[in-house]
Amino acid sequence: MSHTLRPPAPGTVIAVDGTSGSGKSSTSRGVARRLGLRYLDTGAMFRAMTWWLLREGVDVHDPAEVAARCGEPTIASGTDPEAPTITVDGTDVGVEIRSDAVNAAVSPVSAVPEVRSRLLDLQRSVIGRETRTGGIVVEGRDIGSVVVPDAPVKVYLSADPEARAVRRAAEAGGADLAATQESLLARDRIDSGRATAPLVMADGAVHIDTTPYSLDEVIDLVVELAEQAQARA
Ligand code: DC
Numbered sequence: 001m002s003h004t005l006r007p008p009a010p011g012t013v014i015a016v017d018g019t020s021g022s023g024k025s026s027t028s029r030g031v032a033r034r035l036g037l038r039y040l041d042t043g044a045m046f047r048a049m050t051w052w053l054l055r056e057g058v059d060v061h062d063p064a065e066v067a068a069r070c071g072e073p074t075i076a077s078g079t080d081p082e083a084p085t086i087t088v089d090g091t092d093v094g095v096e097i098r099s100d101a102v103n104a105a106v107s108p109v110s111a112v113p114e115v116r117s118r119l120l121d122l123q124r125s126v127i128g129r130e131t132r133t134g135g136i137v138v139e140g141r142d143i144g145s146v147v148v149p150d151a152p153v154k155v156y157l158s159a160d161p162e163a164r165a166v167r168r169a170a171e172a173g174g175a176d177l178a179a180t181q182e183s184l185l186a187r188d189r190i191d192s193g194r195a196t197a198p199l200v201m202a203d204g205a206v207h208i209d210t211t212p213y214s215l216d217e218v219i220d221l222v223v224e225l226a227e228q229a230q231a232r233a
Pocket of ligand 1: 020021042043044046047106107110111139140141142143187191
């Protein structure tokens with residue numbers, strides 16, 4: 001296992017954490033577009049790892065087997081907020097990583113410390129590269145707490161379970177609402193309860209409950225926070 005890189009120096013990093021379906025991806029991409037920043041979806045990295053493990057026939061509920069194999073695939077993220085990409089060994093898996101099979105397996109895979117350590121190195125190397133030339137919006141579960149604890153802007157997004165299920169079901173082309181809500185809540189339980197880098201509100205994070213707001217309003221709020229941080233710097 002490679003060693004863990006030091007956190008990047010705090011350039012323009014906006015850390016966006018929160019639960020599944022809280023509006024993290026749309027908000028993060030919108031903020032990146034508005035401010036001319038790059039965008040990193042760390043959830044897509046965990047999903048890509050999970051997709052590869054499933055394809056290899058690895059038992060995703062066996063942490064030792066997952067740990068033994070997670071160093072093998074080469075995962076790469078494209079950071080253009082207009083068209084983010086994710087590849088595994090050079091193959092684009094942007095569609096495959098949103099399947100029900102990956103949804104069901106990604107939380108147990110993400111709880112394995114060796115998986116987190118490997119992807120942490122990868123995340124920090126992307127963030128380090130992008131902050132040398134500009135800045136980046138990074139979304140996930142542990143960005144403000146573990147990946148970039150010195151980020152000058154940290155937000156934690158949440159929303160009522162019903163609102164989150166409606167958003168996710170609409171994204172999935174009208175999937176069953178009750179099943180979507182149950183799948184979201186099941187992932188929340190594992191993501192918040194795991195021992196390594198659980199989903200928490202990071203020190204210094206601003207909590208935005210997105211339930212009553214439109215996407216544009218949430219983007220406005222985060223852009224405002226970024227402008228305030230800039231003015232303080
Ligand atoms: O954001 P998402 O729903 O695509 O994330 C998929 C899973 O990946 C999520 O259930 C937990 C995991 N994840 C994580 O553990 N840490 C992150 N920084 C991002 C995602």
